[in-house]
Amino acid sequence: MTVVDINIHHLPEDLFSNEKILNGFLGSAPRGFGEIARVETMESGKRHLILEKPAGHQNLNYVEGDYSAEAKLAAMDEAGVDYGIMRVPVWQEWLDLETCKAVNDNAFSIAERSGGRLFATVCLPPWGRADMIDELKRCVDRGAVGVQLACxxxxLYLDDPTFEPYLEVLNELGLPVIVHHTPLPVEWRSVVDYTNLRREYGRIIDQSTAVGRELFSGMFDRFSNLRFIHTMLGGNWFANTALMTPHRPNKAEALQRLDPTGGEKIQQYLRENIFFDLTHPHSWGKTQIEAALQINGADHYLFGSSFPVFYSWMSQGVEFMDHEVEISAADRELVMSGNAKRMFDLPI
Known part of the structure; x- marks a missing residue:
């Protein structure tokens, strides 16, 4: 069975040795809003890029050497992954255009050195300026298979009118959009005290909020060609699908507390515009993954590993989907490669 991992993290290979690129990353984190970016040296001698919010609460960690082309391909060989799609994890929320250009160029370099096994997506500020659209078109011409956004x-979540100029271009081009979570949701103070609540559930809140705002805003009426692929199973959205689809009550109520309209539209958006990254599926559990595929459809989920957050997640994810999840062979093929091949038009 062919396996495509759509969630392989990418950073410039010279991030820790190229002062200009490193400063581009460190300087982009908005310190005035409590985002603290720093580099320290580990006991192993490798350098370590850390993002904290608030001070003393780590949300993101990049280790020197983990993001090379060689590391990606070696892990793929060990795990049985045939192809991978790269994206910048989280940091794209802040990167300026010049730093994004360097990130994109290195992604294309890795793709070219991978023997056709790795594919690049476009990392770009989402404000729709002419110079940013020029960079988008340059990357598409070089072979980018999609675009990445932070949720x-x-x-501002992506339903805000600020993003409409950029979304209009993406809609016209018909490019698939990977929507990656950010380190914390906009409303984050209730989850920061405990590591797993902050670093796992914080991302789930971020994605489920993003998906909900996109669905209820009606933005896909204006941009019907957009296909958003949200990480973290869309923030557990399979569990919310029925609950958050408007239903009309079967009796007259004294007070209408919920808006009962728009259910058909929500269902349409979920069919046509919203898809999900099946991020390290073994972490979620057999029952949960089977339920997600049954509720939203196997044609709406794409396998991902978040490599190299944990090296083991790639191999564990493949093993889990191959041998533990009880689904049809046709559904397994869709999740593990068919959906990615179709949505990103991969030449595989």
Whole structure:
């Protein structure tokens, strides 16, 4: 069975040795909003890029050497992954255009050295300026298979009118959009005290909020060609699908507390515009993954590993999907490669 991992993290291979690129990353984190970016040296001698919010609460960690082309391909060989799609994890929320250009160029370099096994997506500020659209078109011409976005920028989720100029271009081009979570949701203070609540559930809140705002805003009426692929199973959205689809009550109520309209539209958006990254599926559990595929459809989920957050997640994820999840062979093929091949138009 062919396996495509759509969630292989990418950072410039010279991030820790190229002062200009490193400063581009460190300087982009908005310190005035409590985002603290720093580098320290580990006991192993490798350098370590850390993002904290608030001070003393780590949300993101990059280790020197983990993001090379060689590391990616070696892990893929060990795990039985044939192809991978790269994206910048989390940090794209802040990167400026010049740093994004360097990130994109290195992604294309890795793709070219991978023997056709790795594919690049476009990392770009989402403000729709002419110079940013020029960079988008340059990357598409070089072979980018899709675009990546953060699910919010500062205080703004993607349904905000600020993003419409960029979304209009993406809609016209018909490019698939990977929507990666950010380190914390906009409303984050209730989850920061405990590591797993902050670093796992914080990302789930971020994604489920993003998906909900996109669905209820009606943005896909304006941009019907957009296909958003959300990480973290869309923040557990399979568990919310029925609950968050408007239903009309079967009796007259004294007070209408919920909006009962728009259910058909929500279902349409979920069919046509919203898809899900099946991020390290073994972490979620057999029952949960089978339920997600049954509720939203196997044609709406794409396998991902978040490599190299944990090296083991790639191999564990493949093993889990191959041998533990009880689904049809046709559904397994869709999740593990068919959906990725179709949506990103992969030449595989």
């Amino acid at each position: 919010h920028y500062g205080q």
